[in-house]
Amino acid sequence: MTEITLSATDVKILNILQKDAGISNVALAEMVGMSPSPCLRRVKQLEAAGLIRKTVALLDRKKMGLGVLATVQVRLQRHTEVGTEDFARAMNDLPEVLSCWAMTGRQDFLLMALARDIESFGDFVTHKLLSMPNVRDVQSSLVLKEYKNETAIPVIS
Template structure:
């Protein structure tokens, strides 16, 4: 199932679930104008097709004592497919890393990382990232204030 194959009802379902995935099927069905059984079938189809990748709870990092959010640009020493794959796999094992993207341009990777405080972030960069075998250098930027941080993907009804 691709974006072109989504019906207006599918799009409404996705819009509602992105705002509140804990909504009951009965309430969801009511909001999209369906009976519960067909609505649940539609949700299951969206899950089976991979359009709905997973359902999660979004946590408040500050309430969990994670006061530092940072982006980290990483350049590798060796620009091989194997070197990039090894680095990406290593990022999956680091709980501090929220996101890891391979990039075009001057930097090879862009990371989004969390830490308790500046000191623990510095330790992470110095002792974990910079000590990795293929890392040439890193540049980090601390997030001062979040103005927008959304997880919802804009899905709209065509036309």
């Protein structure tokens, strides 16, 4: 992976967009000390370079009726490349799964999952995860309280 060298202006743009991707180009340009056209070109260059993957709206899960947030550790029965890739692909089709990471250590995968309530979460684990043919076992931990949940990554030049 090649590292991209960022200018101080690039860093400012990325930090601002991580806080508010809906900011107008005019407001963004003013905040970074540029005129709008060059600022827009710079944002497009950052997108083309893959630094900005996509722009999204972040929803409040509790207001959306999703009161349960959990980490789920999954162990597979077989560790073949096909079995691992099949499981990872299946996670993309489950709306309850926010994130899916292949891991080192005892667990093969770590998931972040959402559900309306404990019963719905139990159904997700029992009827979706544990019913998959290559899943050996599942251990979950429920989030009691969120102290920090950020999407912004540190941008340093």
